[in-house]
Amino acid sequence: MAAVTEAARAPRSSMLGVKLREAGWGYAFVLVPMAVFGLFFIYPFAYMLYISFHHWGILGNQGSAGWSNYHDVLSDPIFHTALKNIFEYTVGVVPLEMALGLSLALVVNSKIRGRNFFRSAFYFPSIASSVAITTIALYIFNANGLFNRIFGFHTPWFTTASTDTWAIVGLNAWTTSGTIMLWYLAALQAIPTDVYEAAALDNTGAWRTFWRITFPLLRPAHFFVLVVFGVGALKLFDQSYIASGGSGGPNYSLYNPVIYIYRRAFAGGAGDFGHAAAAGVVYFLIILALTIVQRLTVGRQEAQ
Amino acid sequence: MRKPLLVCLALAAVVALVATAAQAGTHKAKVTNVTLAGWSSGPDEDQLLNQVIAKFNATHPTIHATFSVINGDYATAMTARFAAHNPPDVFYVDSSVAPGWAAQGVLEPLNSYIKKSKYDTSKFYPRLLNAFTIGGKVYGFPKDWSPLAMEISNAAIAKVGGKAPKNWAQLQALAQKMAAENAVPNGKPICLSADWARLLPFVFQNGGSLSNIQSAAVKQAVNFYVGLIQKGLAQTPDKLGAGWCGEALGKQSAGIIFEGNWLLPYMSSTYPQVKYGIYPMVKQKTGGNLGFTVSYSLAKDSKNKQAAWTLLSWLTSKQGQTLWISKGLALPSRSDVKAIGGRQAFLSAAPYVHGWGFPNFSTAYSIMNNDLSAVITGSKSVDQMLADAANAMKG
Numbered sequence: 021m022a023a024v025t026e027a028a029r030a031p032r033s034s035m036l037g038v039k040l041r042e043a044g045w046g047y048a049f050v051l052v053p054m055a056v057f058g059l060f061f062i063y064p065f066a067y068m069l070y071i072s073f074h075h076w077g078i079l080g081n082q083g084s085a086g087w088s089n090y091h092d093v094l095s096d097p098i099f100h101t102a103l104k105n106i107f108e109y110t111v112g113v114v115p116l117e118m119a120l121g122l123s124l125a126l127v128v129n130s131k132i133r134g135r136n137f138f139r140s141a142f143y144f145p146s147i148a149s150s151v152a153i154t155t156i157a158l159y160i161f162n163a164n165g166l167f168n169r170i171f172g173f174h175t176p177w178f179t180t181a182s183t184d185t186w187a188i189v190g191l192n193a194w195t196t197s198g199t200i201m202l203w204y205l206a207a208l209q210a211i212p213t214d215v216y217e218a219a220a221l222d223n224t225g226a227w228r229t230f231w232r233i234t235f236p237l238l239r240p241a242h243f244f245v246l247v248v249f250g251v252g253a254l255k256l257f258d259q260s261y262i263a264s265g266g267s268g269g270p271n272y273s274l275y276n277p278v279i280y281i282y283r284r285a286f287a288g289g290a291g292d293f294g295h296a297a298a299a300g301v302v303y304f305l306i307i308l309a310l311t312i313v314q315r316l317t318v319g320r321q322e323a324q
Numbered sequence: 325m326r327k328p329l330l331v332c333l334a335l336a337a338v339v340a341l342v343a344t345a346a347q348a349g350t351h352k353a354k355v356t357n358v359t360l361a362g363w364s365s366g367p368d369e370d371q372l373l374n375q376v377i378a379k380f381n382a383t384h385p386t387i388h389a390t391f392s393v394i395n396g397d398y399a400t401a402m403t404a405r406f407a408a409h410n411p412p413d414v415f416y417v418d419s420s421v422a423p424g425w426a427a428q429g430v431l432e433p434l435n436s437y438i439k440k441s442k443y444d445t446s447k448f449y450p451r452l453l454n455a456f457t458i459g460g461k462v463y464g465f466p467k468d469w470s471p472l473a474m475e476i477s478n479a480a481i482a483k484v485g486g487k488a489p490k491n492w493a494q495l496q497a498l499a500q501k502m503a504a505e506n507a508v509p510n511g512k513p514i515c516l517s518a519d520w521a522r523l524l525p526f527v528f529q530n531g532g533s534l535s536n537i538q539s540a541a542v543k544q545a546v547n548f549y550v551g552l553i554q555k556g557l558a559q560t561p562d563k564l565g566a567g568w569c570g571e572a573l574g575k576q577s578a579g580i581i582f583e584g585n586w587l588l589p590y591m592s593s594t595y596p597q598v599k600y601g602i603y604p605m606v607k608q609k610t611g612g613n614l615g616f617t618v619s620y621s622l623a624k625d626s627k628n629k630q631a632a633w634t635l636l637s638w639l640t641s642k643q644g645q646t647l648w649i650s651k652g653l654a655l656p657s658r659s660d661v662k663a664i665g666g667r668q669a670f671l672s673a674a675p676y677v678h679g680w681g682f683p684n685f686s687t688a689y690s691i692m693n694n695d696l697s698a699v700i701t702g703s704k705s706v707d708q709m710l711a712d713a714a715n716a717m718k719g
Binding site: 027075077078079080098162163164165176180181227266267268269270271273282283284286287288289291292310 | 334362397400401402403404406409420421424425428429430510537541562564565577685686687690691693694695697701704705718
């Protein structure tokens, strides 16, 4: 009896040792990335929380502020405008870039001549600098620009309050479509060919095949793109900054939360870091809430 | 296996130590390095300032000054440098941000240096020096300045046979004539920005002031300015296919603009074929203009304050400023330095100049300009804008 337990115990304890050692190696491997994550994400975030409860100038802490920074930001009509603008933009840009990305993916996934050329060509706007692209777009779409000369308009599209958000929607849908195309392309190639063969046997038309087979099978890709590019759209900055010269104007039409934070902290040497940090925390919580809602709705369906 | 590595490391450490020691040895000549930072309008200005600094270095063997250009968003870049306690020793400060930075404690008051070295500040134009004097403390010396003037395209004014307007009614009449005779075929007679830095002179001309911004005088001035656009006599530069009114004049899409001395080097380098005249700003009830000025200031966190003061006081001295003004890129801020020729329209504005800036500047300026663009398109009332502005300047 004793010998049996002894014999049974020995391998078990050595198995435990192996497991521990494996776990140890595992932790050792994640230690470096975790340290980087802690140093560059967790620590600054905690520090931002701390700053948001203080009057904080260029040279640092000027005393406790309680909730006053939060109160000021939440009651600031410009912050409300900034939120309204960014939601409008996101609701406009995400469906457009997804549709564009999916269409491009379908094109380059089909057996057309010069497929590789199109793959690179469609992806190109994604790797070009957003600053360069925006600057050139400003030239093309200015009052006497190429676009207006061809189509006979006189509107400076990026600096008119009623059109500038949509001009940036169009520009960014185009520049991000290449990256979205890549994700959809990978997902398209992961769809097993036998479902298409079955559809072909049933004489299903191309349109019906797309909506009944391809589109539903791409659901994981839809969810991924929606989350990643939805959050990406909420972080809009460069294009608005360049088109408005950093002012968020005309008439606040290009103001968005990141511009708001930037203006509070840096623009014109403002140095109002307490308010900027509070606005950052508020905006983080809004994005977090949106992501949770998205996971609970779209994400749950996807898991099923 | 590990020993050679250790030996290598030890050797490397020794080499590094020796190298540092050797470098420290060469520093025994006791040259203090001083850094100077500012923005630049282009290669001409860079070159000129570097010449001025070379002259300083040649005459001050114990100090070595170097200039670095911070282009783009200067105030943002400087805010980051201040926050890191690593600012340049001497740097440009625009009059609009000076009160904010003084309050934040990043600028060194110069009073004790002035006293110790018996520096004569009486030669600076008082209105310009006042822009950097806050609560009795001097936070910088104006390096130069410029007011606005009225620039009119020779071709446009010749076509209607008019002469330069002196008041609002004449300005409007000239613009109407230009419009009627299509003197500016590719644009509008006047270019006006949606910018309080261009609107304010008209406010001052009508006897208005920033401290009483909701007064009838201010409202009337805004209505005149915006009215020119709404009557089709003027347009904002973006609608004229330009980034600013100077570019609109260059592209001949505006006949009349209101810009400062910075227009002159820009036009001669970018649009040398466009001929234009420079006239004093229009007047109404009184003369009114803005004085844009920039100082050389000292960083509170500078590690070489004495040497930095030597540089600052030399650059703003008669000798330093005479060199700096020699190419006409700016107007002198000292009464004992003469501007180069052709600047009379600017210099005549001196008695009517108000310093550029107001309380809670960065936030208020953004609100006021956004509101002004809304007033121009008719989506906000003048009263609402002035109420917002009064509120924003309270902070």
